[in-house]
Amino acid sequence: xxxxxxxxxxxxxxxxxxxxxxxxxxxxxxxxxxxxxxxxxxxxxxxxxxxxxxxxxxxxxxxxxxxxxxxxxxxxxxxxxxxxxxxxxxxxxxxxxxxxxxxxxxxxxxxxxxxxxxxxxxxxxxxxxxxxxxxxxxxxxxxxxxxxxxxxxxxxxxxxxxxxxxxxxxxxxxxxxxxxxxxxxxxxxxxxxxxxxxxxxxxxxxxxxxxxxxxxxxx
Amino acid sequence: xxxxxxxxxxxxxxxxxxxxxxxxxxxxxxxxxxxxxxxxxxxxxxxxxxxxxxxxxxxxxxxxxxxxxxxxxxxxxxxxxxxxxxxxxxxxxxxxxxxxxxxxxxxxxxxxxxxxxxxxxxxxxxxxxxxxxxxxxxxxxxxxxxxxxxxxxxxxxxxxxxxxxxxxxxxxxxxxxxxxxxxxxxxxxxxxxxxxxxxxxxxxxxxxxxxxxxxxxxxxxxxxxxxxxxxxxxxxxxxxxxx
Numbered sequence: 004x005x006x007x008x009x010x011x012x013x014x015x016x017x018x019x020x021x022x023x024x025x026x027x028x029x030x031x032x033x034x035x036x037x038x039x040x041x042x043x044x045x046x047x048x049x050x051x052x053x054x055x056x057x058x059x060x061x062x063x064x065x066x067x068x069x070x071x072x073x074x075x076x077x078x079x080x081x082x083x084x085x086x087x088x089x090x091x092x093x094x095x096x097x098x099x100x101x102x103x104x105x106x107x108x109x110x111x112x113x114x115x116x117x118x119x120x121x122x123x124x125x126x127x128x129x130x131x132x133x134x135x136x137x138x139x140x141x142x143x144x145x146x147x148x149x150x151x152x153x154x155x156x157x158x159x160x161x162x163x164x165x166x167x168x169x170x171x172x173x174x175x176x177x178x179x180x181x182x183x184x185x186x187x188x189x190x191x192x193x194x195x196x197x198x199x200x201x202x203x204x205x206x207x208x209x210x211x212x213x214x215x216x217x218x219x220x221x222x
Numbered sequence: 223x224x225x226x227x228x229x230x231x232x233x234x235x236x237x238x239x240x241x242x243x244x245x246x247x248x249x250x251x252x253x254x255x256x257x258x259x260x261x262x263x264x265x266x267x268x269x270x271x272x273x274x275x276x277x278x279x280x281x282x283x284x285x286x287x288x289x290x291x292x293x294x295x296x297x298x299x300x301x302x303x304x305x306x307x308x309x310x311x312x313x314x315x316x317x318x319x320x321x322x323x324x325x326x327x328x329x330x331x332x333x334x335x336x337x338x339x340x341x342x343x344x345x346x347x348x349x350x351x352x353x354x355x356x357x358x359x360x361x362x363x364x365x366x367x368x369x370x371x372x373x374x375x376x377x378x379x380x381x382x383x384x385x386x387x388x389x390x391x392x393x394x395x396x397x398x399x400x401x402x403x404x405x406x407x408x409x410x411x412x413x414x415x416x417x418x419x420x421x422x423x424x425x426x427x428x429x430x431x432x433x434x435x436x437x438x439x440x441x442x443x444x445x446x447x448x449x450x451x452x453x454x455x456x457x458x459x460x461x462x463x464x465x
Contacts, residue, residue, distance in 0.1 A: 119309055119311040122307070122311065123370075124313075125300070126274065127324075127377060128297045128298075128300035128325065129297075129325065129328065129329055130293075133329070137328060142314065142315055145315065
C-alpha cells in the first residue's frame with residue numbers, strides 16, 4: 004500500500020467535506036428552528052398541557068446525547084425496516100437536537116419580554132396571535148439573536164458526531180484522509196482550522212450582536 | 223344608562239382579599255378620581271374594570287359590555303375602553319406613529335391612510351406632532367406617557383382608565399401629562415383615574431372616591447370631599463397630602 008501525502012487535492016477534499024458540514028448545519032438550524040419555534044410557543048402557551056408536553060420534549064432532548072438520537076434514527080429505524088440514508092438520518096437527528104435547545108433558548112427570550120407589554124397589547128384588544136406577531140416576537144427576536152448565533156457555533160461543531168454513521172462531513176473526511184496519509188497532525192490541524200474558520204466569525208457575530216443589544220437597551 | 227356599573231365586586235389574591243364588595247356607577251362624561259393609600263385596592267379595581275384582573279364575584283359592566291373571562295368578549299370590551307399605565311408600556315421596537323397606528327390597523331382594520339390621519343390627530347392633541355417618527359427610547363417619560371395616551375385615544379374609546387399615570391414622572395413632566403388629561407375631561411371623555419395628584423383630582427374630577435381597606439370608604443363631589451371629609455381615615459389621608 005502506498006501512502007499518499009497530505010497535499011492540495013487532499014485539502015480540497017476537506018474543503019468539499021466542509022461544505023457538507025455547512026449543509027448539515029443549515030438543515031439542523033432551519034429544521035430545528037421550525038420545530039423549536041413551535042415548541043417554544045407551546046412552552047409559553049396559556050394551555051397547561053401544551054406547556055407540560057413542550058417542557059417534557061425539551062427535557063428529553065436535552066437529557067440524552069445527540070449520539071443516541073443518531074443511533075436510534077440510523078440503526079434503530081433500520082432494524083424496524085426503515086433504512087434512512089446517512090444524510091437523512093444525520094439531518095433528522097441534528098434537527099431534533101437543535102429543536103430541543105432552540106426551543107429552550109427562545110422560550111427564555113419570549114419570557115424576557117416584559118409582562119406589561121402583554122398587558123398593553125391585550126388592553127388594545129389584540130388577539131393572542133396578534134400579540135405574538137406584532138409585539139412580543141419582534142422584541143424576543145432581537146433578544147434571541149446573540150444566543151441563537153452562539154448556539155449555531157455549537158451545531159457546526161456537533162455535526163462532527165454524524166461521522167460515526169458514515170456521513171462524510173469535515174470530521175469524517177479528516178479520518179479518511181488520515182487513513183490514507185497517516186499524517187494525523189497535518190490532517191487534523193487542517194480540519195480544526197477549517198472548523199475554526201467557520202466558527203470564529205459566528206462567535207464574533209454573536210458577541211457583536213450582544214454588545215449592540217446591550218447598547219440599545221441602555222440608550 | 224350609566225357608562226360603568228360595578229356591583230358588589232370581590233377580588234382576592236390568594237388568601238388576601240383586596241376588594242371587599244365594591245359598588246360604583248359612573249355616568250357618561252364623568253371624571254372619577256380613585257384615591258387612597260397603597261394597598262387600598264384602587265389600582266386593582268381599575269384593572270378589574272377592563273378585565274386585566276379576574277374578579278371572584280360581583281358584576282362589572284362598562285360601555286355596554288359585561289366583563290367576563292371569555293377572550294372574545296374581553297376584546298370587544300377593550301375596543302371601547304382605553305387604559306394607560308404608570309410605566310407607559312409603549313412598544314419599544316415601533317416608532318411613535320406605528321405604536322399608535324398598530325391596534326387600529328390590525329384590530330379594527332382601519333385603512334392605512336385613515337389610521338395615519340387618526341394618529342396625527344391624536345398626536346397633535348397630546349402636543350407631540352413632531353415626534354411621529356421618533357422611537358420611544360428617544361422620548362422623555364412625560365412624552366412617552368402622552369404617546370401612550372394618544373395610542374389609547376386612537377382606538378376611539380368610550381371610557382379611559384388611567385392607572386397612576388404620573389407616578390413615575392417628576393413634577394414638570396407630570397404637569398404636561400395632567401394638562402392632556404384635563405383637556406380630555408373638558409372634551410367630555412368618561413374617565414376613571416387612580417391618582418396621587420390630589421390637587422388635580424380636586425380640580426378636574428367630578429367625583430372623588432376614597433378607597434380604604436378594599437372598600438369605598440367615602441365618596442362625593444371632589445371639592446366637597448376634599449374640603450369636608452367625613453371619615454377620620456380620609457381626614458388623615460387628606461391632611462397627610464397637604465403636608
